[in-house]
Amino acid sequence: xxxxxxxxxxxxxxxxxxxxxxxxxxxxxxxxxxxxxxxxxxxxxxxxxxxxxxxxxxxxxxxxxxxxxxxxxxxxxxxxxxxxxxxxxxxxxxxxxxxxxxxxxxxxxxxxxxxxxxxxxxxxxxxxxxxxxxxxxxxxxxxxxxxxxxxxxxxxxxxxxxxxxxxxxxxxxxxxxxxxxxxxxxxxxxxxxxxxxxxxxxxxxxxxxxxxxxxxxxxxxxxxxxxxxxxxxxxxxxxxxxxxxxxxxxxxxxxxxxxxxxxxxxxxxxxxxxxxxxxxxxxxxxxxxxxxxxxxxxxxxxxxxxxxxxxxxxxxxxxxxxxxxxxxxxxxxxxxxxxxxxxxxxxxxxxxxxxxxxxxxxxxxxxxxxxxxxxxxxxxxxxxxxxxxxxxxxxxxxxxxxxxxxxxxxxxxxxxxxxxxxxxxxxxxxxxxxxxxxxxxxxxxxxxxxxxxxxx
Amino acid sequence: xxxxxxxxxxxxxxxxxxxxxxxxxxxxxxxxxxxxxxxxxxxxxxxxxxxxxxxxxxxxxxxxxxxxxxxxxxxxxxxxxxxxxxxxxxxxxxxxxxxxxxxxxxxxxxxxxxxxxxxxxxxxxxxxxxxxxxxxxxxxxxxxxxxxxxxxxxxxxxxxxxxxxxxxxxxxxxxxxxxxxxxxxxxxxxxxxxxxxxxxxxxxxxxxxxxxxxxxxxxxxxxxxxxxxxxxxxxxxxxxxxxxxxxxxxxxxxxxxxxxxxxxxxxxxxxxxxxxxxxxxxxxxxxxxxxxxxxxxxxxxxxxxxxxxxxxxxxxxxxxxxxxxxxxxxxxxxxxxxxxxxxxxxxxxxxxxxxxxxxxxxxxxxxxxxxxxxxxxxx
Numbered sequence: 001x002x003x004x005x006x007x008x009x010x011x012x013x014x015x016x017x018x019x020x021x022x023x024x025x026x027x028x029x030x031x032x033x034x035x036x037x038x039x040x041x042x043x044x045x046x047x048x049x050x051x052x053x054x055x056x057x058x059x060x061x062x063x064x065x066x067x068x069x070x071x072x073x074x075x076x077x078x079x080x081x082x083x084x085x086x087x088x089x090x091x092x093x094x095x096x097x098x099x100x101x102x103x104x105x106x107x108x109x110x111x112x113x114x115x116x117x118x119x120x121x122x123x124x125x126x127x128x129x130x131x132x133x134x135x136x137x138x139x140x141x142x143x144x145x146x147x148x149x150x151x152x153x154x155x156x157x158x159x160x161x162x163x164x165x166x167x168x169x170x171x172x173x174x175x176x177x178x179x180x181x182x183x184x185x186x187x188x189x190x191x192x193x194x195x196x197x198x199x200x201x202x203x204x205x206x207x208x209x210x211x212x213x214x215x216x217x218x219x220x221x222x223x224x225x226x227x228x229x230x231x232x233x234x235x236x237x238x239x240x241x242x243x244x245x246x247x248x249x250x251x252x253x254x255x256x257x258x259x260x261x262x263x264x265x266x267x268x269x270x271x272x273x274x275x276x277x278x279x280x281x282x283x284x285x286x287x288x289x290x291x292x293x294x295x296x297x298x299x300x301x302x303x304x305x306x307x308x309x310x311x312x313x314x315x316x317x318x319x320x321x322x323x324x325x326x327x328x329x330x331x332x333x334x335x336x337x338x339x340x341x342x343x344x345x346x347x348x349x350x351x352x353x354x355x356x357x358x359x360x361x362x363x364x365x366x367x368x369x370x371x372x373x374x375x376x377x378x379x380x381x382x383x384x385x386x387x388x389x390x391x392x393x394x395x396x397x398x399x400x401x402x403x404x405x406x407x408x409x410x411x412x413x414x415x416x417x418x419x420x421x422x423x424x425x426x427x428x429x430x431x432x433x434x435x436x437x438x439x440x441x442x443x444x445x446x447x448x449x450x451x452x453x454x455x456x
Numbered sequence: 457x458x459x460x461x462x463x464x465x466x467x468x469x470x471x472x473x474x475x476x477x478x479x480x481x482x483x484x485x486x487x488x489x490x491x492x493x494x495x496x497x498x499x500x501x502x503x504x505x506x507x508x509x510x511x512x513x514x515x516x517x518x519x520x521x522x523x524x525x526x527x528x529x530x531x532x533x534x535x536x537x538x539x540x541x542x543x544x545x546x547x548x549x550x551x552x553x554x555x556x557x558x559x560x561x562x563x564x565x566x567x568x569x570x571x572x573x574x575x576x577x578x579x580x581x582x583x584x585x586x587x588x589x590x591x592x593x594x595x596x597x598x599x600x601x602x603x604x605x606x607x608x609x610x611x612x613x614x615x616x617x618x619x620x621x622x623x624x625x626x627x628x629x630x631x632x633x634x635x636x637x638x639x640x641x642x643x644x645x646x647x648x649x650x651x652x653x654x655x656x657x658x659x660x661x662x663x664x665x666x667x668x669x670x671x672x673x674x675x676x677x678x679x680x681x682x683x684x685x686x687x688x689x690x691x692x693x694x695x696x697x698x699x700x701x702x703x704x705x706x707x708x709x710x711x712x713x714x715x716x717x718x719x720x721x722x723x724x725x726x727x728x729x730x731x732x733x734x735x736x737x738x739x740x741x742x743x744x745x746x747x748x749x750x751x752x753x754x755x756x757x758x759x760x761x762x763x764x765x766x767x768x769x770x771x772x773x774x775x776x777x778x779x780x781x782x783x784x785x786x787x788x789x790x791x792x793x794x795x796x797x798x799x800x801x802x803x804x805x806x807x808x809x810x811x812x813x814x815x816x817x818x819x820x821x822x823x824x825x826x827x828x829x830x831x832x833x834x835x
Contacts, residue, residue, distance in 0.1 A: 021495060021600030063679065143674045147534070150670075155539040158531045159546070159553040167560040175567045182571060190495070193598040209575065210583040213597050215492040215501050220578050222497050223510035224570060231563050242556050445600070446496035453472040453500055 015111065015292050021445045024292065028187075028437045029194055031287045036434060039286065044430045051423030057416020058134055066137045068413050075396045075408035078389075079417045080135040081246075085388045086271070087127035087421060088169065088243055089264075090381075092236050093272025094120025095176060096304075098183075099232035102225075107447040108300055111293050114187075114440040115283065116276050117180040122428040123272075124173045126421045131165065134417065161245040168242040175235055179228050182221070185211050186442040240265045247391065254334035254395035259318055266311035270354070271384035273308065274377040277301045281374050283433055292439055295368050302367040305380065309358040312387075316355065330400060338394045342407055346386045347394075353383025460634035462608040463587040465618045467627030468601045472498050475602035478625040479504040482604065485621060489610035493588075493597040512578070516570040523565035527558040587635050596629070605633070718805065724792045731788030735814040737822070745819030748812050752804070761823045772800050777820060778827050787817050 036044075061069050071078055094116035101109040133139050145166045147156050156163050188208035195201040211217070244264035247255040277298060284293040323335035338347050357379055360366045367373065393408050432438070445451060469475045472494075479492050483506050492501060502509070531554045535541070540548045575581045588594050588605065597603040604627065606618050615632070622630050677683070688694050690703040697704070711717060720727035735741055750759065758764035761777035782790070794813045797803035808816070825833065 025599050140674070140676060140678055143669070147530075148670070153539070155534045157541055157543065158535060158557055159541075159543045159550060161556075164556040164560075167557045171560040171564040174564060178567055178571050186496075190598045193595040205584045205589075206582075208584075209579075209581040210586060210589070211581075212586060212588055212594070213493040213495060215494060215498070215505060216507065217579055218494070218497040219502050219507055220510045220512050220574050223512050224516075224574050227513060227516050227570065228567055231567050234559075235563050238556065238559060245556075442496045446498075451472065451496070453476045453498060 015294060015444070015448065019291055019448065021448065021451075024439070024441050024444055024448075025190060025194060027287075027289060027292060028439050028441050029191060031433065032191070032435065032437070037286075040430065040434070044427065047423050047426035047430060049423070050419045051427050054416050054418075054420020054423050057413045058420055061134065061413055061417075062137070062139055066135075068411065069417065070408055070411045070414060072406070074399060074404050074406050075393055077392050077396060078408050079410060079414040080130050082385065082388045082392055083417060083421050084127050084130040084135070085243055085264075085392075086385050087123045087130065087425070088172075088240065089268030089270075089384065089388075090272045090275045090425075091120040091123035091127065091172070091176070092240060092265070092268035093276050094118070094123070095172075095179075095232050095236040096269050096272070097276070098179060099229040099236065102229045103233060106300075108297055110440060110443040110447050111297055112276065112280060112301075112439075113443065114180075114183060115280060115438050117176065117183070118432050118436070118438075119272075119276055119279065119429065120176045121173065121180060122425050122432070123275075124169065124176065125428065126425050128169055128173065129424065130417075130421065131169070161242065161249045164242045165246060168239045172235060172239045175228070175232060179232060182225060182228065183440050183443065184436065185209060186213065187437045187440060189213065190441055191437065237265055240268045247395075252395050252399055253328070253330040254338070254391070257319065257322070259315055259322070263312070263315035263319075266308045266315065267384055267387060270305060270308035270312055271381050273301050273305045274380035274384075277305070278374060278377040278381070279429060281370055281377075283438060287433070287438070289439065292444070295370070298370070298373060299364075299367045302361050302373055305377075306358055306361040309354060309361075309380070313355040316351065334395060334398065337398050338390060341394065341398065343390055343394050343397075346390050350383050350386040350390055353379045354387060357383075460636065462615070463633045463635045464605045464607045465615065465622065465630065465632055466588075466591075466593040466603055466605045467622035467625075467630045468593065468596055468603050469625075469627055470601065472602065474626055475604070476500055476504045478604055478622075478627065481625055482606065482621070486612055487606055487610050487618075489607040489613075491605050491607075493594075493603040493605065495598060495600060495602075498602070512570060512574055515573045516566050519569040519573075520562050520566035522569075523562035524558055526565075527561035528554060531557060585636075587633050591631075591633055592629070593631060593633065714809070715805070716810070718795055720792060721796065724789060724796075727792035728786045728789035731786075731791055733787040733791075733814050733817060735811070735818050737818050741815055742819055742822060745815040745817075745822075748808070748816050749819050752808060753816065756801075760827075761820060774801065778824060783824060787814070787821075790817050790820065 066076075069079065071080075097109050097116040098113045098120075102113070132142055132145060136142055145156070145163075147158075185208055188204050189211035192201060192204035192208050195204055241261040241264070244260035248257055248260040250256060280293055280301075281298065284290055320335050323331045326332075338344075357376055360372070360376065366376075397407050398405055467478075469478055475492060475494065475498065479501060482490055483504070492498075492505060494501065532549060535548050535550075535554075542548075543550075546553075593603055593605070604622065606613065606622075608615075619630055688696065688702045692702045693700055694702040696702075720730070749761075753761075755767060756765050756771065756774050757777060758766070763774050763776040765771065765773045767773075791813055793801065794808065794816070795803060795805045804813070
């Protein structure tokens with residue numbers, strides 16, 4: 001028997017050994033200077049094809065009306081809102097990593113924060129497209145979502161959760177973008193000083209605003225970063241809470257429930273982490289960043305997936321329990337109908353993906369095995385997409401009066417809507433990894449071994 | 457090269473411990489205009505440089521208060537006075553529902569404005585023509601070295617002494633940084649003609665864009681085939697019908713809504729015989745009758761039915777209704793006249809409903825009786 005001793009006097013290393021500041025610069029800058037590989041072009045052409053296919057079907061829906069996508073009474077919310085909630089949820093992992101883990105001094109998050117924040121921004125762009133543009137049916141009236149003084153003397157209704165949504169999503173996007181850009185400024189400055197190409201140098205100079213790494217600047221910079229993290233934390237909770245209010249404030253059985261806000265936030269972080277984990281696995285492989293984004297990071301993310309997955313499972317059980325305990329016949333019927341009704345297949349797939357499958361993450365071997373965790377991540381996202389679909393469609397299709405029941409079935413245009421979201425998201429991600437540093441270089445350097453003074 | 461004025465002396469250090477030590481020594485030596493450049497924030501450097509803690513939080517607090525107050529005032533004004541909406545029978549000022557929007561606006565203003573304040577007020581950014589830019593020194597500190605830069609503007613700056621001090625502290629690559637002519641004076645001048653020019657161009661662009669967005673773009677309909685369709689309107693020419701008239705006459709014998717056919721047309725005596733006033737002379741009915749009479753009848757017949765028209769001869773005056781002839785007519789006879797008209801009086805069937813005609817007749821009876829009141833009426 002061998003006894004291994006662990007040195008607890010030192011925090012564990014963030015990256016693998018022998019990673020220096022210079023090595024970080026080299027590894028992060030390398031993909032920005034190479035001509036893109038064939039694999040990148042293939043990936044980009046696939047995602048742009050998805051985007052264009054989605055655009056065609058979205059344009060057709062605008063031209064002919066939402067009815068061609070199967071939206072009708074009683075199911076007027078289906079794929080659009082499902083995708084909206086799904087994408088907002090994906091975004092939440094980024095803010096959790098960049099803000100909440102920052103406040104909790106989780107140093108390992110520095111290696112993946114930039115990427116996760118970028119994904120937040122792209123996911124919120126996708127979500128905003130769905131809810132503020134496509135779902136309106138008449139895109140050119142989107143301006144009326146904002147309160148502006150007009151000659152009709154009209155104002156928006158501030159007591160409506162749908163108006164709260166507009167404020168929440170637009171604020172979330174703006175604050176995430178500022179947070180992200182603030183982190184990028186020192187990295188742009190590093191790239192500016194490494195650039196050999198004249199045009200790149202000009203671009204990075206402008207983007208870095210003239211950053212000089214001065215400690216007189218760092219002191220304000222760090223304080224503001226802390227403040228923004230403090231803002232982003234309640235903000236991220238408020239955004240998905242407000243999204244859940246779209247449902248919870250209505251009186252429909254299955255929606256009218258106080259568990260929705262925490263349930264939605266946990267679900268959002270759950271699916272978001274699965275998405276970040278998936279895309280990071282591809283990126284670290286593609287750009288040879290294995291030594292900077294290590295399996296340790298992925299394992300930590302898997303732990304968070306397991307934790308939030310268990311919260312989601314708790315919410316499922318609690319919904320069923322309260323459905324029974326409320327004594328309301330309608331509530332009981334909704335949950336029986338969910339599990340055994342026309343959408344039972346979606347429900348059980350959701351339970352399998354979100355509750356049963358992730359229990360494999362209790363095993364350390366699974367948490368460290370890249371192919372298995374990748375597969376689980378994909379299935380978690382499928383499961384979480386189905387969760388929103390099940391919540392929206394089952395409640396709408398079976399409300400109070402049996403005379404107003406009606407089923408929804410997706411048409412080919414709904415698949416177009418789905419493909420639009422994924423196409424837009426992955427196109428933005430692929431462009432991001434080519435043109436901007438995928439890892440926060442300055443932040444990562446600050447947590448390397450020997451990066452901080454020892455005080456001797 | 458020698459003509460250029462000196463900006464600063466710079467030195468590089470390899471480890472965070474060395475730079476902290478160097479910063480402490482430079483503060484001890486009494487230099488104030490110096491700066492430390494590190495690729496990432498080094499903990500303890502603020503203390504070593506004797507920097508005060510950042511005041512940016514006060515900006516954030518002020519902007520946040522601005523956000524929360526402006527949101528609450530705006531929403532309250534809209535929901536209470538400018539555009540009150542009844543939602544679910546709740547009071548207009550139902551403040552719990554304002555919390556989400558007020559929170560979002562607070563976070564938005566506090567984050568955006570304090571970031572802008574930091575970048576513009578503290579950093580004086582954007583500024584990409586600083587003397588340190590594009591030096592070998594900057595290239596090292598942006599990667600993995602730690603640098604100290606002592607400015608020539610420091611009151612106790614003596615070039616040789618500073619170089620010696622940095623060497624003693626263990627600094628390497630000690631170099632002098634010179635100012636380029638265009639970098640010498642670049643305080644941000646608010647009234648610089650170029651700056652104002654750029655500003656006015658931006659203002660113009662924003663105004664034009666806003667004007668077009670609010671006044672044009674928002675009224676453009678990409679397609680209007682739901683709203684504008686081929687259709688025939690009542691007053692228009694049409695090729696669909698032989699007579700070329702869009703409006704059709706109803707089928708013979710069509711009864712309009714609310715208008716029953718009048719069976720005694722041209723038969724005043726029969727109307728007088730068979731029609732009975734269904735209205736009782738209650739106070740409510742008579743008040744209503746008075747209002748109708750004053751509105752519809754009095755312009756010609758006068759306020760007391762004396763036939764004293766207010767029309768001043770523009771229309772022939774009708775005879776008084778207080779004659780014996782009218783007095784003896786049954787209600788049905790008067791009903792017939794209102795319905796069909798008589799002499800110069802047009803038919804009022806289109807304008808006065810059946811019910812109102814009877815109510816008015818009740819009121820005319822009251823007027824007649826008032827003129828010829830008996831002793832018993834006064835009791």
